[in-house]
Amino acid sequence: MTLYILCFVLFLVGLYGVITKRDLIKIILSIGILGYAANLFLILVAYRHGAVYPILVENADRQAMVDPLPQALVLTSIVIELGITALLVALAVRLFQKYKTFDITKIRRLRG
Amino acid sequence: MNLPLFVIIPLFTAFLITLIAGKKDIWGVVLSLSATGALTVLAVIGFSRVSGETVIYEVGGWPAPIGIVMVLDALSAFMLIIVSGVAVTALLYSIQYIRHLSANWKYYALFMLMLSGMNGVIITGDLFNLYVFMEIALLAAFALVAYGSRAREFEAAFKYAIMGSVSSMLILIGIGVTYSATSTLTLAKVAQVLPEQPAQLIVWLAAFFLAGFGLKAAMVPFHAWLPDAHSSAPAPISSMLSGVLIKVLGIYVIIRLFFNVFNAPPVLLSVLTVLGIISIVAAGLVSILQWDLKRLLAYSSISQIGYILLGLGLGTPLAILGAVFHLFNHAVFKSLLFYNAGSIELSMGTRNLKSMGRLTERLPVTSGTSMIASLAISGIPPFNGFFSKLIIIMAAVAAGKFWLSALAIIGSVLTLAAVLKFQQYSRRRSVEVESTGETTGLAMNTAMLALALICIIGGCLLLPGIKEFTLEPVVNVISGKLQYIQLVLGRSL
DSSP states (O other): OHHHHHHHHHHHHHHHHHHHOOBHHHHHHHHHHHHHHHHHHHHHHHOOTTOBOSOOOTTSOOOOBOOHHHHHHHHHHHHHHHHHHHHHHHHHHHHHHHHSOOBTTTOOOOOO | OOTTHHHHHHHHHHHHHHHHTTTOTHHHHHHHHHHHHHHHHHHHHHHHHHTTSOEEEEGGGOOTTTSOEEEEOHHHHHHHHHHHHHHHHHHHHHHHHGGGSSOHHHHHHHHHHHHHHHHHHHHBOBHHHHHHHHHHHHHHHHHHHGGGOSHHHHHHHHHHHHHHHHHHHHHHHHHHHHHHHHSOOBHHHHHHHGGGSOHHHHHHHHHHHHHHHHHHHTOGGGOTTHHHHHHHSOHHHHHHIIIIIHIIIIIIHHHIIIIIISOOOHHHHHHHHHHHHHHHHHHHHHHHHOOBHHHHHHHHHHHHHHHHHHHHHHOSHHHHHHHHHHHHHHHHHHHHHHHHHHHHHHHHSOOBGGGOOOHHHHOHHHHHHHHHHHHHHTTOTTSHHHHHHHHHHHHHHHTTOHHHHHHHHHHHHHHHHHHHHHHHHHTOSSSOOOOOSOOOOHHHHHHHHHHHHHHHHGGGGGSTTTTTTTHHHHHHHHHTTTHHHHHHHHHHO
């Protein structure tokens, strides 16, 4: 249970960063933290106490195994987050070229 | 019916364009147009075959609860037709419109990538697969919003990408909760297992998914990204985003999850109703205040999404019929209005209503079609928007919720005021208007006229005899709720 609470705290840290930080790069890092929290949650869901890795070996005793599916999901979601982060960084670079700043309070041409 | 084709064709075309269109831009146009044309034909064939039965494709031959399934029922086929139909007109429109922006072929490749993501979301029957396809569509959409390469476009794209990522994380955690509670990710199997779980679980899942997909559908508390993103994108992309993307990633997924998986408990329906009515009135009011034409249209999109949510939230078959029909109609006339805005920007070099004028002399086709679209969106009788709004309001009255129907009528008046402002300012004769020397070509006019024609004859979908083959099967899928389990798992169990 403690692990789940800590995972939730990690999520809140990321959310706090996205909402309060003014620096584009720090916002991107906060999105990364949010992603880690989500992935950690999926891994925690799959975890079984005292279980072994999920590979069937011949002539070995059947034991409790951890659930392999969320681990496969996390691999996929890490790749997706890599793509999103790369795009965000590229956008941040182009924004810096246009506005000469990373401060979002100075990047405000759109209103509404 | 080979279901993976709906993903394979646009995905393959996207990579083919990057390979061979780098030297000659014309290949991008030819490939993407023929691919979307083929998709439209496939979707129509799929829809005509599917009424009554459901087509299942098991990826890799693994049956449903173990492997990933793709499901084509009347609802998904209906959405596929809307997506490919709007995509064809958007590509036709792009031929001339995109020419003045750089690197043509990248645009077409990204466009096809977005299309494959949306088609994937529509036909998949697996929750995590849906997430992956959604991210493909979103990634392409972020890049396309920034395509104009000016400061404000990057700003809008960054805002959209941040808010989209946060909502995606909420969805991912929702998927984790779903899996830990039900030990499966196949939507039909989740629906089968959920009733055995404690009742609060559905509320928790619905909270995650409503926040996640609600942001993608731009309901009012989650709408902040939409006016920026939709007004900054190039005109054909605005029409794809506003006409199709928010419906596929938002409304369609909410219908699928809330009706076919969660069995539409009354508390969720009342949440949808409240969000819908807030969206109608609040966004309608804000849209009148806008002076940027595309922002005005973007806010009016939020308001029209509110009508769809209201119809879904009422939950009676009549209201759902109205919601489905309004979903189709909004895709048509909002795309058309964004094309009109794009033509005006191309010819007069401005999106500001205060510096527009003399539309009728300058661009006769745009003037005529924008009048038709404006009347349709505000619900004036012979056009399609009238019928869908009328059905939703009648359903609200029939359900005994008079103040909801009153607010919906007020929202319709607000929409009328907003589009009349557009018509009024764009037709003024008293001002001198700058000209960029460009005018709309044949392809742009064809795209606009085709959509205007659908606006005029769209009401025919409700005629008895036609309704049974077009809208009724879709409504049956939605109001059939848990029959979805039987349709998907019935064959493979």
